[in-house]
Amino acid sequence: MRFGRREKRRACVVGLDGVPFGLLRRLAEKGVMPRTARIIAGGGLRQMKAALPPVSSVSWSSFMTGANPGEHGIFGFTDVDPATYQLRFPFFSDLAVPTFWDKLGERGLRCCIINQPATYPARQVPGALVAGFVAIELSKSVWPREHLPALERMGYRIDVDAKVARESPDKLLDDLDATHATRRRAMTYFWEREEWDYFQFVVTGTDRLHHFLWNAVVEESDSHHARAMAYYRAVDEAVGDLWDLFHAARSGDREGEGFFMLSDHGFTAVRQEVRLNAWLREQGYLSYRTDAPATVADIAPTTRAFALDPGRIYLNTKGRFPRGCVETGDAPALRDEIAKRLRALTYNGESVISHVFLRDDIYTGPRTALGPDLVALTHPGFDPKGTTKAREVFGSTHFQGMHTWEEAFVWSGVPVPEGPVIHDLAGAIGGWLS
Amino acid sequence: MASGFTLWFTGLSGAGKSTLANRVQEVLLERGCKVEVLDGDVVRQNLSKGLGFSKEDRDTNIRRIGWVCHILTRNEVAAIAAAISPYRDIRDENRKLIGRFVEVYCKCDLETLKGRDPKGLYEKALRGEIANFTGVSDPYEAPLNPEVEIDTAAEDVETSLAKILTTLEAMGYIPVGDGRGYSAEEEETIKQRLRDLGYI
16 A cells, blocks of 8 residues: 555545444454454444345445435335336436445545445446446446456456355355455455555455355354354454554554444345235235236236335325336325234234335435335244245245344444444445545 | 546538437436537637647647647546548547547538538638638548548438447447347347246
């Protein structure tokens, strides 16, 4: 890294995708993450709420904009085309408000961001960006493109191949290790080459590990526990190295000031999938035009509500959807009825739904009307799904982990708001750099 | 490290340089780029005020525009110059100074230009009322190897625009992405990735 002549504040952010507050603390206490343990020992580790719904595209968009989905307009990995009900896949340029990197750029500050989910295809940032999930091609993931040859030479991998996870846990772990190693090389490359005021490095392998091998992470008796912990040790080394580099490169500030760590959502074990479209069908709110519905584009015109992943429920309202059948005046009563029935949903006598949020209670801003009418969160173990293919409301899954809302974490060397929500951090980081 | 660049439109008066420069500016702004347009007519009202149309003055004018583009480029701005810039050696001098330089030759035959002639300049020049008028009474040295060549007599603005944007994307100077969404193939890849992780 090259430094300018004058001393100025810098910030460094480490993102650990899908790492829950409790797990991070536990791994630090058990000695799996000794360097992280040293960082959090002095305090500053806080439980944090993710965005709603708690998926990476929404949460990271909230982080990078400091805005809620009603402002930034990203409500999930998918949206539905109102005219056709076909799924569409939001991309970086769908973000309706500037990122805080853009705002830092207006102040003449430079940002270097590596493996940031929900930034594909990469666009101009004031500095450098390597987009993360759902990035497809490296050539479209890098801004500016002049970094592309170097990333290709170092064998940079955008993501692990999730397909191999179903074939073999060992192959997934091999892939996680290799991908993490290439990201570390990219981290070093950008650290040494770029002039920056804001540096960000996101580890997404943690999320992949948890989806497929959560049991290996939390159960010592699991046959892959040792390798899962080895992966976490490698993550801890990246965290510790960034901490050391950051502190060696700055001067004048107290230890930890300007350093941030966060996750975008928590994780817990899955016991059952909860297929919300099957439930809506069972309750008489949804029907299909075909016996083999592939997506919500196959809903019948009489459908009053449908669901998208993970727990987003949309009323099929006239005006919003050209083929909608719910009168606008009837929508509030229908919404409340569905919410009430959802709250009463049980599995073998056990409550399934922990929260049902009304759109206007959780989103504010000009894009609020584009959001789901309801967002349902489940109790741990019940993973809400928007599949249209399942007939049964409950079912098993090959996934071992699922996202949680309230158990993300943040560690900051400077104050962050009480009861932090992920979109609060942009203000804290921007405040530190001002 | 600079990620700006200079897009340099050259061609005869009325060939469509300003029209295209403004259209490219619109698109680049939509894509989140910082953009400045230096239009020859506007520059002559301020930065180059007082300069005439002798070879020496023309060279000075183009060098000034080139120097401003150089400063903008190194500050990560997409600098767009739209000036007749008739002499090859001065354009090449600017190319060397700036480095990240994309030359767009707006080609148009004289008959078409005379037909357009919104300011009546060709008519006056052909009557001998304007001295040193490029293409009539002063030479125009077409680029030998421009990054983009556009025949504005034959193409519409959007076709020419697409050529320029494709070149800028291919050179890695602007982000790929047109706001219209993913291709069918990309969409299928994304769907599969989301399925693999249980997100759809």
